[in-house]
Amino acid sequence: MNIPFLDLGRLNAPYMDEIKPALLRVASSGRYIGGEEVAGFESRLAGYTGRRYAIGVSNGLDALRLILEGYKCLGLMADNDEVIVPANTYIATILAIETAGLRPVLVEPSPVTLNIDSGRIEAAITPRTRAIMTVHLYGRVAWDTTMSAIADKYGLLVIEDNAQAIGSVSQLPGRSGSLMAGGLGDAAAFSFYPTKNLGALGDAGAVATDDEDLARAVRALANYGSDRRYHNIYRGYNCRLDPMQAAVLSAKLPGLDRNNSRRREIAAIYDSTITNPIVRLHRVDPQSLTNYHQYVISVEGDREAFRSRLAEAGVATDIHYAVPPHLQPCYKDKFPGEYPLTEKIAREVVSLPIAPYLTDDEAGYVASVINTCL
Numbered sequence: 624m625n626i627p628f629l630d631l632g633r634l635n636a637p638y639m640d641e642i643k644p645a646l647l648r649v650a651s652s653g654r655y656i657g658g659e660e661v662a663g664f665e666s667r668l669a670g671y672t673g674r675r676y677a678i679g680v681s682n683g684l685d686a687l688r689l690i691l692e693g694y695k696c697l698g699l700m701a702d703n704d705e706v707i708v709p710a711n712t713y714i715a716t717i718l719a720i721e722t723a724g725l726r727p728v729l730v731e732p733s734p735v736t737l738n739i740d741s742g743r744i745e746a747a748i749t750p751r752t753r754a755i756m757t758v759h760l761y762g763r764v765a766w767d768t769t770m771s772a773i774a775d776k777y778g779l780l781v782i783e784d785n786a787q788a789i790g791s792v793s794q795l796p797g798r799s800g801s802l803m804a805g806g807l808g809d810a811a812a813f814s815f816y817p818t819k820n821l822g823a824l825g826d827a828g829a830v831a832t833d834d835e836d837l838a839r840a841v842r843a844l845a846n847y848g849s850d851r852r853y854h855n856i857y858r859g860y861n862c863r864l865d866p867m868q869a870a871v872l873s874a875k876l877p878g879l880d881r882n883n884s885r886r887r888e889i890a891a892i893y894d895s896t897i898t899n900p901i902v903r904l905h906r907v908d909p910q911s912l913t914n915y916h917q918y919v920i921s922v923e924g925d926r927e928a929f930r931s932r933l934a935e936a937g938v939a940t941d942i943h944y945a946v947p948p949h950l951q952p953c954y955k956d957k958f959p960g961e962y963p964l965t966e967k968i969a970r971e972v973v974s975l976p977i978a979p980y981l982t983d984d985e986a987g988y989v990a991s992v993i994n995t996c997l
């Protein structure tokens with residue numbers, strides 16, 4: 624068998640009957656910026672996430688940055704304020720904080736959940752801390768009673784980097800009662816990058832919140848800072864969601880839950896079949912529902928040799944992420960702290976194919992090949 628890590632053509636093929644007329648509809652509409660397609664997707668996304676407001680934007684990085692800039696416009700954050708963030712996140716989370724003029728404060732993850740270790744957050748708080756940017760890495764919800772209590776105690780905003788977790792469900796209700804990832808904190812950023820669980824055919828993202836003032840600020844900032852035509856209240860950006868992508872996302876959203884359940888079925892095959900002693904599984908608490916954006920294992924030993932053996936057997940794998948943000952060349956000397964857990968995770972993790980189109984036989988094959996790579 625030959626199993627690519629992710630075949631986007633195969634992933635999107637079942638949607639073509641909906642995608643093609645949606646694209647034609649936009650092409651012949653004469654409306655290529657904003658309009659019904661964008662508004663329609665925004666209200667579907669708000670409904671899906673249990674949020675009052677959703678604002679379509681250009682991509683996930685911009686969504687994160689616009690939330691932070693939005694809070695600055697509202698006077699809730701100022702230059703050099705600190706935002707707590709997991710050290711092992713994708714670099715976009717850190718870039719958003721930094722490019723918004725704020726300071727990322729890196730906190731180590733738990734080696735079990737691979738998410739921020741809530742027990743380490745309080746020690747990282749200073750008088751300048753304004754927010755916790757929680758990242759639902761690999762689709763696992765990073766929200767618990769410890770984080771919630773600390774946010775309440777210190778009056779911190781909770782911002783979700785929900786780029787990876789659309790459709791995941793929390794056990795613990797969020798700050799306004801929703802259980803959906805992206806509905807837990809004060810504001811959430813979504814990415815619809817093609818490889819995400821809800822993927823566009825290009826770049827796309829969104830911000831979701833219940834806060835009317837923040838929603839208004841983000842919408843203005845994403846559109847040159849204008850609240851109405853030729854009236855600019857902020858020095859803004861052009862970060863609008865493309866109507867073509869909005870139409871594609873509306874066509875794909877109804878299939879999201881089905882795809883996420885299929886990912887959970889494939890994960891269950893891996894959980895029950897992989898027995899290789901050099902492989903550590905990161906089983907998810909059976910009560911919580913992850914969308915399995917990635918299925919990540921840890922390999923003790925020679926990871927590259929392990930991956931080559933898999934590749935020889937036709938199984939492609941990936942690594943999320945091999946170099947943590949604090950070790951990237953662009954952040955040389957910027958984060959002088961020590962992050963041994965983050966670095967250990969970066970050395971050990973391997974992501975297995977988990978696309979919803981995989982058959983049981985293909986998933987069984989991946990697991991059986993893994994079991995022979997001793």
Ligand SMILES: *Cc1c(COP(=O)(O)O)cnc(C)c1O
Binds near residue numbers: 685
């Ligand atoms: C994908 C991703 C982003 C960035 O989203 P883009 O749409 O690619 O800009 C941010 N954070 C995390 C955790 C991501 O996985």
